[in-house]
Ligand SMILES: Nc1ncnc2c1ncn2[C@@H]1O[C@H](COP(=O)(O)OP(=O)(O)O)[C@@H](O)[C@H]1O
């Protein structure tokens with residue numbers, strides 16, 4: 001066993017024990033891919049700071065004691081779901097307890113023709129071959145051990161399939177609740193969104209914690225967009241202060257397909273988001289926006305990786321972070337322009353606001369350009385609040401604390417303003433305001 | 447209203463104001479003129495409470511209070527308003543939001559109820575009309591992408607909303623075309639009342655055709671070197687500032 005493997009022994013053992021009970025066990029292709037993922041997990045181990053892609057993020061808080069993979073059946077309190085819902089959001093909703101679909105808490109009535117939404121486990125049961133063939137197709141090479149772990153345990157999650165030329169007129173909300181099995185458990189949801197040619201949809205993927213406990217969610221979403229498909233994908237992490245979340249979004253875009261993804265991280269002891277996008281055919285457009293708040297001892301790591309595999313594609317990245325207390329954030333934006341991907345147009349932008357002297361940001365662009373006729377721009381800023389603006393507001397009668405808060409909210413608002421769903425936007429604005437309470441924007445010392 | 451005695455201010459160890467005296471009575475409009483770099487903005491900023499200016503001597507009393515001991519927001523709530531020479535752009539903060547927070551902070555300070563949405567809107571509309579501004583302006587970010595003239599007009603609009611006791615206008619006239627200048631002057635004149643005072647910092651006499659001052663002062667060498675009525679401004683316009691710049695001490699001795 002390699003060095004890395006030591007920290008995965010418990011997970012490997014758990015997988016071997018659980019495998020026969022996983023949905024569609026006995027489907028040869030799926031058995032093989034789970035076994036292969038398990039093998040990768042053994043080889044890769046869980047990442048450490050020796051891995052270039054985890055250089056600034058220590059996983060020791062996660063690896064120091066293994067989590068127990070949750071099994072289906074944990075109760076999920078309905079009242080928690082109603083407390084957690086987004087006011088005024090008219091959506092189809094799937095609720096998951098520690099990664100397992102809860103049909104009785106879900107809202108899927110009157111789905112229009114051409115729209116299939118269900119639990120992945122259920123669909124694997126009924127159509128194992130077809131679904132198994134789709135799984136992993138947006139993933140490419142497994143980037144790190146957490147993803148391998150998720151693939152080894154593929155069982156439940158959300159399956160969304162939109163037929164060609166179908167426009168879904170309501171958003172689809174996936175609500176993942178961690179902690180239903182109690183402290184120390186791990187949830188491993190796997191989601192698959194398949195957008196037919198010319199289809200349109202909006203999906204919200206929200207991760208919340210039932211209680212402030214030591215929990216881990218390790219979630220992977222695959223998004224497959226056929227030609228001209230258009231998907232708005234809104235990721236939201238509201239993880240408890242002691243909770244951990246590792247999430248991956250893997251997207252493949254066909255000709256002239258559009259992906260507009262937003263990732264909003266409100267809280268969590270450690271949140272790592274991998275967003276990997278492949279622009280596979282001409283005319284594709286991908287925009288990745290992000291807002292991360294890191295207060296207390298929170299650590300938030302956003303890792304984006306956009307590959308232009310074809311000419312005439314556009315990618316945009318706009319990530320903003322607000323860091324206070326001893327918060328630490330990482331932004332790593334990798335853009336690869338493959339040979340032949342001429343006329344690539346790519347802009348990456350990362351801006352950070354540091355509210356305390358102890359907050360820390362590591363921001364790293366990584367451009368790998370193998371075509372010659374391209375336009376690629378990137379920029380990163382790290383700054384404090386503008387004291388001239390603080391004084392301007394104070395000179396209008398607003399106290400220093402309130403002025404700092406107004407400016408901080410304004411900084412964050414620009415990402416939230418890009419969210420098209422009004423109900424989700426106002427909800428996130430309110431959540432951000434709450435997070436950016438006077439106490440959070442106070443000066444560390446003065 | 448305002449009494450400044452022997453005010454000495456340094457910036458980064460450099461003395462900018464050096465024993466400045468100035469008294470502004472209720473209802474009065476005073477113009478302060480002077481060459482570039484003579485310390486006009488320094489005086490305005492010290493009155494408003496901006497950081498970075500060290501008051502090393504003298505005193506400023508406003509309505510009988512020691513103004514220098516108050517935090518900037520307290521000064522504003524007590525009725526001091528500074529129209530900035532260079533208004534600050536604040537992306538993401540809508541004008542209407544700033545105004546609501548500012549108006550209510552001042553009202554709370556006075557022990558008054560916050561304005562409800564209806565009354566606030568009524569007040570805003572009245573003042574927009576005064577400054578000939580469109581309502582859509584309210585929802586734009588504070589000064590962001592504004593032309594120089596729009597920024598200055600916005601300062602006066604904020605002043606109209608806050609109805610201060612003492613308004614200090616720092617070169618509000620620079621960069622305004624003649625129509626905008628008239629509108630801005632109209633806004634200031636509308637505020638004039640027996641219990642409000644205005645200090646106009648300006649470089650040009652032009653503004654004083656529209657806002658007629660009670661007193662005109664020349665600031666040079668860190669203090670007021672000459673004071674007079676509105677005719678002094680005309681004289682300065684004709685002569686320029688060469689005479690104070692060449693030998694300020696000679697003037698102050700005169
Ligand atoms: N914040 C500051 N930092 C350094 N020097 C300053 C600052 N503010 C003003 N000064 C200096 O003080 C002097 C007076 O400036 P100012 O008050 O802006 O003059 P005015 O408004 O009359 O043109 C100038 O020499 C200027 O360079």
Ligand SMILES: [Mg+2]
Nearest residue numbers: 486487531617
């Ligand atoms: Mg000036």
